[in-house]
Amino acid sequence: MSDVSVERLELLLRGDAPRDPAEARRAAVLDGLRAGTLQAPPALRARVLAAGPAPRSPRRRLAFALVPAAVAAAVVAAVVHGVSSSGTGPTPVPVASPPAPAPFERAAPQSSAGNAGAGAAAAPQHALATPSIADNGTRLQHTDASLEIQVADADHVSAATSQATRIATSLGGYAQSVHYDSGAGGGSAELDLRVPAQNVRTAIARLSALGTVVSQSLSEQDLQALFTAQTNRIAELRRRVAALSKAVASPSLPDAQRVLLQLQLSEARRSLSQSLNARKGTVAQAADANVSVMLETKPRASAVPPHRGRLGRMIHSAAGFLALEGTIVLYALVVLSPLLVIAAAAWWIARLRRRREERRLLAA
DSSP, rough: OOTHHHHHHHHHHHTTOOHHHHHHHHHHHHHHHHHHOOOHHHHOOOHHHHSSOOOOOHHEEEEHHHHHHHHHHHHHHHHHHHHHHTTTTTOOOOOOOOOOOOOOOOOOOSSSHHHHHHHHHHGGGGGOOOOOOOOTSSSSSEEEEEEEEEEEEEHHHHHEEEEEEEEHHHTTEEEEEEEEEEEEEEEEEEEEEEGGGGHHHHHHHHHTSSSSSEEEEEEEEHHHHHHHHHHHHHHHHHHHHHHHHHTTTOOOOOHHHHHHHHHHHHHHHHHHHHHHHHHHHHHHHHHEEEEEEEEOOOOOOOOOOOOOHHHHHHHHHHHHHHHHHHHHHHHHHHHHHHHHHHHHHHHHHHHHHHHHHHHHHHHH
């Protein structure tokens, strides 16, 4: 067939008429191949039918063996993890309740609020001693006090809030602000009180009786130096106002210079008024003391977790490790599920095709 090209063979296969005797002979051969059928010998057909389907590899048995082995390996890993992590357990440390703060004691007055805070920080908590009001009326001082008081429940918070405002009023003061919150935890209240400086110790003693004092602080700021400087500034401005007033009243003063001195006189009077107001503020700041009160309910005792022995810790750790492994496996199945579905569908189609080919072969 070397004298016939491949293209002509393809045309003859498609049914094209031969052009010469050589192509006629090729066409006859092709017609014979189309008409012929391959028949298996009867003996071979009998043997295939008797043998049945060809034996397959034991994949199912392998899968049934691998699944229990994987589960057993996971359980063994969890047990090993539980044993290794339960060797040393946390030692429960008893939590001691904070000691009650010491009452206000007499001490030398601090020169500023910062020094008072530094002294309180340096002292031990169980020996906290806050300064009291100095009984020296010759110096101006501003006092800041704060109290944190615990009461039984929300009803006591409300009653203590009303009682605290009455205490401030009875001592000649007032409540600057009151914030009450009746929350789910029991309620709380924050009060900002103003009382005369000479009555601050009495106010603190009465407020402390409203409940259990958790914390307390008292600081004094010396205002005497500021008051003295303001007084000297006022005296200097008064002398300047007097001198400028006398100079402006002189009849021999030129008009241009008189206008300049009048401007200076107005500025001096304005500065004098500002200094007088500032000194009044300093005196008022020393006259009243700020008392901040925080009222809250007693905290509920937190439940102490039960102490586990070594066996309990081992079981708890192993269960947690198994849960972690199950989570990882579930996540892997969720991520790989589309690929598993596609692979199963491809395997099923290939199996159907192989069975069809086997039936066709056996039928032939």
